[in-house]
Amino acid sequence: MRAVKRSADGVTVFEAPEPSGPGVTVHVRAASICGSDLKLLEFGPSEHIIGHEIAGVLDDGTPVAVEPKVPCRECSWCRSGNEQLCDQIVMSMLGLTCDGGMAERMVVDERCLVRLQSSTPVADSSLVEPLSVGVHGLHRAGLEAGQKVAVVGAGAIGLCAAVAALHLGCEVDVAARHETQRKAVEAIGADQDPEGRYEIVVDAAGTESSHLRSSELCAKGGTLLLLGSYFGDLVLPGLPITGNEVSVVPAFMCGTHAGRREIETAAEVLARRPEVAGALITHRFPLDEAPEAFRVAADRAAGAIKVVLEP
Ligand SMILES: [Zn+2]
Ligand SMILES: [Zn+2]
The missing domain is CATH 3.90.180.10 (Medium-chain alcohol dehydrogenases, catalytic domain)
Incomplete structure (x- = not known):
């Protein structure tokens, strides 16, 4: 075959x-x-x-x-x-x-x-x-219906996490870089361009700049969920995470x-x-x-x- x-x-x-x-x-x-x-x-x-x-x-x-x-x-x-x-x-x-x-x-x-x-x-x-990766990550992050969720990175994993968060009853804003991704964000029923602070922020891009953006979007006491592919070192910004007591939660498969x-x-x-x-x-x-x-x-x-x- x-x-x-x-x-x-x-x-x-x-x-x-x-x-x-x-x-x-x-x-x-x-x-x-x-x-x-x-x-x-x-x-x-x-x-x-x-x-x-x-x-x-x-x-x-x-x-x-x-x-x-x-x-x-x-x-x-x-x-x-x-x-x-x-x-x-x-x-x-x-x-x-x-x-x-x-x-x-x-x-x-x-x-x-x-x-x-x-x-x-x-x-x-x-x-x-x-989608199961998104569901599992959000469970790991302790997501509850009604929470505000931001997703940084609108590749498939970011969009799957957004879909899962919508399904579980949350408001979801997605940071998308490319036009096709922005159209996909709209098509799944999420909003664009996260602003302010969120109880759960999903890093779905796995880059140093996405870690910075994700950390800055986390509310005090919030959770940063790591859903990207991390094959190298994981570099996170110190102050936005420690100063706001953000919990950093990795997730793997389901x-x-x-x-x-x-x-x-x-x-x-x-x-x-x-x-x-x-x-x-x-x-x-x-x-x-x-x-x-x-x-x-x-x-x-x-x-x-x-x-x-x-x-
Ligand atoms: Zn995969
Ligand atoms: Zn076993």
Whole structure:
């Protein structure tokens, strides 16, 4: 079958062996490119098939999204609902340390599946995973309905966090840099250009300037949620954080909150807000055009937000 991995000069489409092993077969219909996939290009070739934002159908046609990690479900982190911190998580991340979803098919542990509502197009449902990152981050930040939330950075993760905050009953202002992003902010029903102070500020850009902007937007006693991709040092401005007793909260993937898988909450968010797909998905490519899809995804100024591969 056809599949995608990182090569020395970007990504390459190659002929991979049919997936096998324990689990169920997912016929992939949508696998989207995450900002982390772009950053990982700097790390050179991958051993495994990449892609961790995945939706498809089972043999019987059941539409599903895939939670891209296989926790042990036995360690203390798993038992406390923090599967994202599982002692074995590093070796079981689909698309990173084992085969992911930029392929025609994959075999996954049945417990990784998230069943989609019949009204949610499977072609849009690779968004469930980035939405789950937003849901989890906001839970980590202790978000409550009615709070004022600012998001700095209107790439896919920032927009997903904004959508999740709106869904959870908050007012949301988003700082967007590019015109396509500003249109997406409007389309999801958030407001632009944060001003003043916010109880929760989401840094979704992960740059030194976004950290400064995010910190300055935090209210006294507020929370700065780190949702960007942080592969290097994390530099935060001292005074706006310490002088205002801002809590700095990192978040990683998703887990369980109040007894419910956060990725199921994310699937519900997408089902209730179908306009999100139209706002975020700017490009679709067949799997064989993965190199071009990655080139487009890297060019934010040219209008890419979420780029989806359709095997
Ligand atoms: Zn991702
Ligand atoms: Zn575990």
